Amino acid sequence: MTNLVNLRNITKSFGGIHALQGVDFDVRAGEIHALLGENGAGKSTLMRVLGGEIKPSSGTIEIEGQVIEFAGPSAARALGIAVIHQEFALAPDLTIAENIFLGELPSFIGWGKLKERASDLIRHLGFDIDPTVKVGSLAVAHQQVVEIAKALSRDVKIIVFDEPTAVLATQDAERLHEIIRGLRARGVGIAYISHRLDEVFAIADVMTVMKDGKVVDKVATGSVSIDDVIRMMVGRPISAMFPDRTGRKLGPVKLEAKGLTRGRLVKDVSFSIRGGEIVGLGGLVGAGRTEVARAIFGADRLESGTVILNGKALRLQSPRDAVKAGMGLLPEDRKLQGVILNQPIKVNSTMARLSSIVNRFGFLKSKVESRAVTVLSDKLRLKASSIDAPVSSLSGGNQQKVALAKWFYADGDFIILDEPTRGVDVGAKSEIFGLINRLSEAGKAVLVISSEHQELFGLCDRILVMREGKLYGELLPDDYSEENLLSLAMTGEPSRITL
Amino acid sequence: MTLAPESQIQSGKTPIAEIIQRFGTLSIFLALVIVASIWSDSFLTQTNILNVLRQVASSAGIMSVGMLFVILTRGIDLSVGSIAALGGVLVAYFMAFWDLGTGASIALTLIAGAVCGLTTGIFIAYLKLPSFVMSLAMMAIARGLSLIISAGRPIPLGDNGEALANFGSGFYAGIPQPVLLMFAVFIVGGVLLKFTRFGRVITAIGSNEEAVHLSGIAVPRYILAVYVISGILASVAGIISSARTGVGSAQVGVGAELNVIAAVVIGGASLMGGRGGVINTFLGALVMGIIGNIMNLAGVPGYHQQVYMGLIILIAMLLQYSTGSFKRT
Numbered sequence: 001m002t003n004l005v006n007l008r009n010i011t012k013s014f015g016g017i018h019a020l021q022g023v024d025f026d027v028r029a030g031e032i033h034a035l036l037g038e039n040g041a042g043k044s045t046l047m048r049v050l051g052g053e054i055k056p057s058s059g060t061i062e063i064e065g066q067v068i069e070f071a072g073p074s075a076a077r078a079l080g081i082a083v084i085h086q087e088f089a090l091a092p093d094l095t096i097a098e099n100i101f102l103g104e105l106p107s108f109i110g111w112g113k114l115k116e117r118a119s120d121l122i123r124h125l126g127f128d129i130d131p132t133v134k135v136g137s138l139a140v141a142h143q144q145v146v147e148i149a150k151a152l153s154r155d156v157k158i159i160v161f162d163e164p165t166a167v168l169a170t171q172d173a174e175r176l177h178e179i180i181r182g183l184r185a186r187g188v189g190i191a192y193i194s195h196r197l198d199e200v201f202a203i204a205d206v207m208t209v210m211k212d213g214k215v216v217d218k219v220a221t222g223s224v225s226i227d228d229v230i231r232m233m234v235g236r237p238i239s240a241m242f243p244d245r246t247g248r249k250l251g252p253v254k255l256e257a258k259g260l261t262r263g264r265l266v267k268d269v270s271f272s273i274r275g276g277e278i279v280g281l282g283g284l285v286g287a288g289r290t291e292v293a294r295a296i297f298g299a300d301r302l303e304s305g306t307v308i309l310n311g312k313a314l315r316l317q318s319p320r321d322a323v324k325a326g327m328g329l330l331p332e333d334r335k336l337q338g339v340i341l342n343q344p345i346k347v348n349s350t351m352a353r354l355s356s357i358v359n360r361f362g363f364l365k366s367k368v369e370s371r372a373v374t375v376l377s378d379k380l381r382l383k384a385s386s387i388d389a390p391v392s393s394l395s396g397g398n399q400q401k402v403a404l405a406k407w408f409y410a411d412g413d414f415i416i417l418d419e420p421t422r423g424v425d426v427g428a429k430s431e432i433f434g435l436i437n438r439l440s441e442a443g444k445a446v447l448v449i450s451s452e453h454q455e456l457f458g459l460c461d462r463i464l465v466m467r468e469g470k471l472y473g474e475l476l477p478d479d480y481s482e483e484n485l486l487s488l489a490m491t492g493e494p495s496r497i498t499l
Numbered sequence: 500m501t502l503a504p505e506s507q508i509q510s511g512k513t514p515i516a517e518i519i520q521r522f523g524t525l526s527i528f529l530a531l532v533i534v535a536s537i538w539s540d541s542f543l544t545q546t547n548i549l550n551v552l553r554q555v556a557s558s559a560g561i562m563s564v565g566m567l568f569v570i571l572t573r574g575i576d577l578s579v580g581s582i583a584a585l586g587g588v589l590v591a592y593f594m595a596f597w598d599l600g601t602g603a604s605i606a607l608t609l610i611a612g613a614v615c616g617l618t619t620g621i622f623i624a625y626l627k628l629p630s631f632v633m634s635l636a637m638m639a640i641a642r643g644l645s646l647i648i649s650a651g652r653p654i655p656l657g658d659n660g661e662a663l664a665n666f667g668s669g670f671y672a673g674i675p676q677p678v679l680l681m682f683a684v685f686i687v688g689g690v691l692l693k694f695t696r697f698g699r700v701i702t703a704i705g706s707n708e709e710a711v712h713l714s715g716i717a718v719p720r721y722i723l724a725v726y727v728i729s730g731i732l733a734s735v736a737g738i739i740s741s742a743r744t745g746v747g748s749a750q751v752g753v754g755a756e757l758n759v760i761a762a763v764v765i766g767g768a769s770l771m772g773g774r775g776g777v778i779n780t781f782l783g784a785l786v787m788g789i790i791g792n793i794m795n796l797a798g799v800p801g802y803h804q805q806v807y808m809g810l811i812i813l814i815a816m817l818l819q820y821s822t823g824s825f826k827r828t
Binding site for chain 1: 694695696697699700702703706707709710711712713714715716717773774
């Protein structure tokens with residue numbers, strides 16, 4: 001196998017910051033090469049060098065043995081390099097066919113032929129979507145397929161996937177992986193960036209781990225474990241990421257859910273959580289975990305069932321009732337639901353308890369607010385220039401801390417955290433686990449939803465498992481294993497495999 | 500972990516761009532004042548300045564505060580011009596035909612404006628209809644009602660309207676009383692926006708309604724409130740117009756909603772919600788007033804004025820655009 005791409009000794013500095021220092025990276029034909037590292041490790045910068053978006057300060061780029069200097073992204077594209085970014089570069093109001101051939105449309109467009117070619121490309125990827133449909137009306141997973149088809153419409157040799165599954169549900173991620181394996185079989189070279197280590201281990205042939213702008217190591221997938229890779233990324237073992245919960249104190253039952261029912265995805269769900277307890281809610285994507293959370297929180301109306309908090313049955317018409325009663329919900333989509341991006345940290349932090357910072361005429365007590373938020377931001381070790389900085393200026397991990405700060409400030413009795421570490425790098429994850437632990441140490445009842453099973457195992461006192469809207473069982477720490485959890489989540493039966 | 504070069508590089512906003520963004524409206528305003536005073540000697544005279552202010556007070560000025568609130572929540576209110584006409588007609592109608600006193604007539608008129616806003620707002624806030632369409636419907640309804648009530652003819656204020664007419668032409672401390680009222684509206688609006696829970700929440704709603712909803716805030720109430728405020732302020736503008744002219748006419752405020760929206764947008768507010776301020780909106784309203792005034796002073800014929808007005812608004816928008824207030828990010 002020949003190397004399609006050889007990046008040799010690449011260095012890139014922005015001002016005084018060395019984003020890349022002497023990095024080597026190669027992609028071979030028919031190989032999936034994963035690039036791993038925390039946010040800020042330099043992965044995206046390296047891929048932008050490869051995509052011709054930025055010029056390295058020094059180092060050489062070889063494409064198929066030839067030393068090249070890219071004039072820009074289009075030069076890279078012309079040489080067969082395509083980058084699929086996290087945010088798609090598609091025009092929502094154009095059809096699939098138009099999007100695929102955008103930029104190389106002939107001046108006289110033969111629509112029939114275009115449609116046919118688009119259809120072929122998509123069918124090749126194993127999908128059957130009408131190419132005359134507007135891209136804006138497609139689900140995210142299908143939009144991604146269009147992006148890939150667009151890359152394939154040109155003679156592509158290398159595709160860079162930048163966190164392709166961050167926006168996808170598990171099933172869609174699996175289909176994407178099939179597509180990627182198909183591309184590999186066709187001899188395309190693939191560079192793959194992801195935070196989800198389990199999927200990297202499932203798909204990659206080789207991995208390069210980066211830290212602080214340098215390559216830590218390049219390893220073959222079979223030769224290392226997930227723990228090894230995390231240690232390379234952060235410089236410490238995985239168990240150190242989770243708080244020590246041995247000395248926890250459980251109080252009386254705080255929250256009780258009885259027979260919650262709503263539609264297809266919440267069927268007769270009953271459980272209870274004690275003060276100081278962290279309970280996980282596991283299951284496959286689409287099992288109804290988020291729906292249960294939203295129903296408890298009053299965001300979706302219950303058809304039947306009761307939510308009891310501190311012994312009092314609640315009548316929940318809206319999140320407002322839930323917050324008043326002492327609940328909090330960290331929603332799964334941080335940018336769309338969790339934080340107000342263009343507003344300051346301060347505004348975001350106090351949003352769920354404005355009553356504490358206004359006088360009886362509705363005027364804001366800004367000194368009180370600033371003082372409170374400053375204390376809070378120290379407590380959460382928020383990395384920001386000031387509490388007046390907009391949330392959009394923060395890193396993903398710090399944005400999530402702001403979303404959490406809101407519920408720290410609201411100081412309720414029961415907090416639901418839906419995918420609390422999604423899109424957050426490993427270092428910030430461990431800090432967020434610490435914060436969740438502090439919520440429980442303060443006597444609150446905590447419910448954590450996560451698709452990353454290791455996270456549930458590391459953090460939770462017990463795990464409830466859902467499947468198709470029903471609660472199928474409960475795992476206690478002694479039973480924690482992937483097999484047990486998946487077995488419950490997929491068949492509803494406890495695992496028969498004894499380990 | 501301490502360095503995050505990738506994110507730092509992307510959020511590179513220079514302080515200069517920030518200053519332009521902050522003072523963009525002010526520079527448009529100052530540029531226009533300079534051009535106007537060079538163009539015409541009579542522009543910077545006391546009478547003319549007061550004239551501009553009075554013009555602004557009864558046209559875009561007062562209504563722009565309500566519109567700013569609506570736009571901050573990411574909505575739009577096309578009904579303000581029509582509600583102003585309804586307000587102007589009603590206040591005259593109550594005085595002339597129901598023989599009500601000044602206070603009662605004004606109070607009933609304001610209630611009518613509030614009811615119009617309430618109707619629009621209920622549909623937008625609770626039934627989640629698009630504000631554009633809903634306020635378009637109210638625009639037609641309110642205009643129609645004002646034509647029906649006035650039977651298409653101007654209604655003189657009559658004897659009961661003496662106090663109101665005095666207010667319309669009266670001065671206090673050398674400043675026209677309607678102008679003082681406009682200042683008061685802007686000050687109250689500014690305080691509401693900057694220093695109260697209401698202002699904080701409506702700005703937040705325009706930025707991310709879902710996040711505000713999930714923070715346990717009764718979003719629909721706030722959305723309803725901004726349309727009610729907009730309706731009341733529109734009827735205030737109508738009352739002032741009747742006070743100045745001495746008649747209530749259903750022809751008042753045709754197309755005013757566009758001038759009001761232009762004033763707010765020149766003031767740097769984002770039609771995508773969540774960004775805008777009262778001081779800049781005031782400057783935006785003044786800009787609109789000055790543009791009209793210069794053209795009158797320069798003797799530009801009426802039909803031509805509209806073309807120039809459009810062009811000047813376009814230039815103002817481009818200036819705002821260059822500072823990034825407008826780009827659809």
